[in-house]
Amino acid sequence: MYASIITIGDELLIGQTIDTNSAWMAQELNKIGVWVKRRVAVGDSRKDIWQALDEESQSAQIILITGGLGPTADDITKPLLCDYFAGKMVVNEMVLEHVTAIFRRLNRPIIERNMKQAEVPDVCTVLMNKRGTAPGMLFRKGNCIYISMPGVPHEMKGIMTDEVLPLLKREYKMPFILHRTLLTAGVGESFIAEKISAWEEGLPSDIKLAYLPNYGMVRLRLTATGANKEQLDEQLDHLFAELHVLVKEWLIVAEDIPLEQALGNLLLSRKKTMATAESCSGGYIAHLITAIPGSSEYFKGTVVAYAYDVKEDVLGVQHSTLETKGAVSEETVTEMLNGLLQKTTADYGIATSGVMGPGGGTDDKPVGTVWVAVGSREKMIAKRLHFRFDRLKNIELTATNALLMLFQFIEGEQDK
Structure with a gap:
């Protein structure tokens, strides 16, 4: 099961905003057995967003989109998705009540631009945003699911946790993707690779070893994918124990923690x-x-x-x-x-x-x-x-x- 993540906004391309959304989403998807095939950043360009939607649907069944759902003129994602899926904009009463309640609670006046957040394409399923005004939207086309969410990290994480991840687990039978990670220090990745080369060459074809260097430290990550979690755990634990012994001289911690x-x-x-x-x-x-x-x-x-x-x-x-x-x-x-x-x-x-x-x-x-x-x-x-x-x-x-x-x-x- 593959996913693609499309992040939208000129601010991402010029480096004004750092894209933390993609990294968080990839981690959460990986936990439920979805492998992120590509992460794509595009600007606030109708042509570029449209093209990204076309291209990513060729290689992934799940397309996650963040950004461009705000109430200002540069937020073009929602009208574009309405056109892309041949829909028309309608007011969703549940979202309208939600937006109105937020402004009432904050004791702030609500203007027409804010109320437009309740307009959504009639061809989407609304995913409620409990942390903000812009709802998430789910579309279906062919064999693909497209999910659009706000670019604000706090709001995106809420929709992912409350709506998206449970939905994906219900709809798809996922394989298990398991990892074991350890941290070493004192030697470079080339030295470690030479030290464990014979062991690495003997790894089963479904077990992958990754080297993740970072200035004086190297993380080693074993990854296994399969349908039988118990069997994968047992296999990974055995190989991880062997790896411990091989790198014990430089081992700092046998966990994926900072x-x-x-x-x-x-x-x-x-x-x-x-x-x-x-x-x-x-x-x-x-x-x-x-x-x-x-x-x-x-x-x-x-x-x-x-x-x-x-x-x-x-x-x-x-x-x-x-x-x-x-x-x-x-x-x-x-x-x-x-x-x-x-x-x-x-x-x-x-x-x-x-x-x-x-x-x-x-x-x-x-x-x-x-x-x-x-x-x-x-x-x-x-x-x-x-x-x-x-x-x-x-x-x-x-x-x-x-x-x-x-x-x-x-x-x-x-x-x-």
Whole structure:
């Protein structure tokens, strides 16, 4: 069973809006056994949208469309779909009552443009949007189902969860698509591929191995598709256990979770806590950690010590250290970490300081130079890193490496 996702909007093509809808929809479809064959982004062009509908229906049975359902002139999806499926626009009384109730609840006047949200093609099945005014619409043509939803992620997710996914499970007998994922660090994908080449060549034809590298880390994902879930689970578990053994030297976590969640789980298992002192990363590490539900159990807080005086007054970095060694130095991040652990009750900490760019670099500390310290009150380690990307990517890499350093530090303590 194949699906295609069509996202509509000029803002997607010029990069003004990042398409998160497609990724979320693909994940949810995969869970119920639908494989996304293609993801297509088109602008607010009648010709391009029409062409995308024609082309995607040639290779997929399920066409999911997001965007272009708003009340303004640039939202052309609904009238286009009305023409594409040879319908006429009618007022849906259920949607009209829903839209009216929203404005009544907000104590806001409703204008004709808002009421037009209740107009839908008479050839569609309405999918109620409990989170907004633009309804979802389901069309049928040949062997294909077409489902149009708002581009607002919160509204799209509501319609997908309440209407679309249950409908697809009722209408189609889906195969099972199962995955097993682990995360490694310390070596590149080429090295791992060479190490496990004989094992990979012996995989059954219905089991696929994917390499997903990301700057110093590689995820390995096994995927199986079939009708017998119990049999697939047993087969995948056996192969996944073999893969564990082959990559155990670099294994971080045998789950498909982000590194910050793996660190949080490790802290929870040891009944320990952490905090961060961030200069160049500007609180980004704390953001990643606190994005995980339940992180209050192990995360104490952060000090974003960007300026010299904050490093001195809040974290106790010596003025002489900053004057002689500079903010981007082993000595500074070590003193930042020491001050953090004195100021908080955290068991472990991370401290960062670096030159993120595009300016600020020197001959001995070029853009991309970063110092990271991690550790506890008993022991600390610091490491100099060198990145070569733009400011945002350098910040992201600083965070990833800092989290990895602390994870390996804590695991190393347990190994002793």
